[in-house]
Every structure is written in structure tokens, then in C-alpha cells.
Amino acid sequence: MAKGVAKKVKDPNAPKRALTAYFIWLQENREAIKKPGMTATQVAKAAGAAWRELTDKTKWEKKAEDDKKRYDREIAAYKAH
Template sequence: MAERPKRPLSSYMLWLSSIRESIKEDNPGIKVTEVTRKAGELWRSMTDKSEWEAKAAKAKEDYVCAMREYKANGGSTDGQQMRTRRSKISVIKKQKEQVSRR
């Protein structure tokens, strides 16, 4: 079975991935948290974000189509995936409890 499509990036995340390296180049030795803080400041000061919002909208359309195809080809539904995840978590918790009791 094919892998579940990944959720699309937001307009901010698309923009951030394109600008991250230039922020690092402009500020050598900057920490990751400082890169993010600087990027947030730049993003808030931008007046025209339409390019990135359009890219995000396109990515979301592609994701919706991919999800439709995924589900049509037998992909799990969200409910099935959550039940599976919960059961795996409960098994892991039980195993940890057994180990801690020893």
C-alpha cells in the first residue's frame, strides 16, 4: 500500500524554507532559535504574502487530490489510523510498566 500523503506546508513554512539559508548567511553563527525569531520578525513585517499564500493553496489542493486517491486505493481512514496508533501506544505503556515492576 502507498504511504499516506504528507500534510502540505503553510505559507509561512514555504517562505521560511526558501529564506532560512540567506538568514544564516547574513548572520553567521546564529542559533536555530534566533533564525526562527528573525524569520518571524521578517514574516510579520511583510506586506505582500500573496505569492506564498498562493503556493500554500496549490500545495493544499495537491494534498486533497492525493488524499482522495490514497483513500480510493485502500488507504486507511483517519479513524483507523488513530485506533492503530492508540493500540500501539497502549502496548508500549504496558511493556514499560512490566519492565519497571521487575
């Protein structure tokens, strides 16, 4: 970290950020992708390759859109206080 640059403190009461379609998909598919002995990096690379090969992502894009709306509502309420 550069000298004189203070780290921004995250408010623990702030709402969680919205997940992207990829991360929602990954939560649902991580166990199917993961094989015994794989490192986190190997799982991430395999997941990225599987995501790129996926042709119909609308299910997860819809969930990501809904999560974005949830986050927008929660952050508006959070900032109002």
C-alpha cells in the same frame, strides 16, 4: 506521555501534509536569514519577525493554496485504496 495513551503510528505511505505560506516562504528565505553561529531558535525568531514585517504575502499564499490542492488530491487517492 500519559499512562495508557498509545502513540498514533504514522503511515509512511501517506502523502505529506500541505505547507503553509509561512513555511514555503521560510524554505525560500532561510539561507538569507541565517547567519553563522545562529541557533535554530534564533533563526526561527528572526524569520518570524521578517514574516510579520512582510506586507505582500500573496505569492506564498498562492503557493500554499496550490499545495493544499495537491494534498487534497493525494489524500483522496490514498484513502480510496
